[in-house]
Amino acid sequence: MHQRQVDEMTTVRAGVVPTQRAALYSVLGILATVAVCGSFVVSFGVHRVFTGLLAGAVVGVALLAALFTRDAVVLTDYAIYRRKPWTMSSISWDRVVAGRFTLDERARWSLALDLSGGDEPHGELVLLSIPPVVRPVAGAYDLRKRDQVTEIRAILRRKRIPVTVLPQIAGALQEHWQIAPPAH
Known part of the structure; x- marks a missing residue:
């Protein structure tokens, strides 16, 4: 494409x-x-x-x-595109097993997709890595990250991808950014 x-x-x-x-x-x-x-x-x-x-x-x-x-990951209704300055590859939504919003190795919040097959390290595709949310939106960076979380969550919901969110992350997102926890 x-x-x-x-x-x-x-x-x-x-x-x-x-x-x-x-x-x-x-x-x-x-x-x-x-x-x-x-x-x-x-x-x-x-x-x-x-x-x-x-x-x-x-x-x-x-x-x-x-x-x-x-250098970005672009989620569309048709596929997931991984762009680098020199290449672009696509990942079918059929390969997405689940999503998870957890702590990464640097104590940042990481939103990643678990993938079946392919050449991704550990079968995952990291979509977002943000510092823990500890206050309401305080600037452009926070606003952009809140919008990204909302947009990613909406497309994952439309694609019926189950997302696991750690309770402390879900609580902080709801309290500080007014993002309701995912419906089960």
Whole structure:
């Protein structure tokens, strides 16, 4: 399926960029900044180093934004698409066994799908990893994460995917973000 077709469907963006890929993207952003700054210094002399740094920072940030934006999991009514800057693969909803909202190894809340078959590590696809919710929505980050939880929950409900939520997570989501616990 072409990228334009994926974007035109009803979609929910999710996904967690693994630490190794985030480090690679950061290195690429720094290299882009250094390359542009170096080009300015070579072309215009040492007195243009600050102009080079500014131009390099703009290019580096733009590159980082492009890489992190492209690296995502997109849930549609037809399939789950895992996008990376250089590839896109799809996972059929038939492979999704269940979902779970639990604590991960870093004490963050992790919303993941358990998958049957395939090449995913441990047969799971992590959709969201957020710090524990301990207060009402306090800014844009909290609002976006609350919206993501709501959107992911809605599509999983439509697909009739059972989701297990730890009681302390369900309680905090209901108390602070007004997200009702899943119906059984």
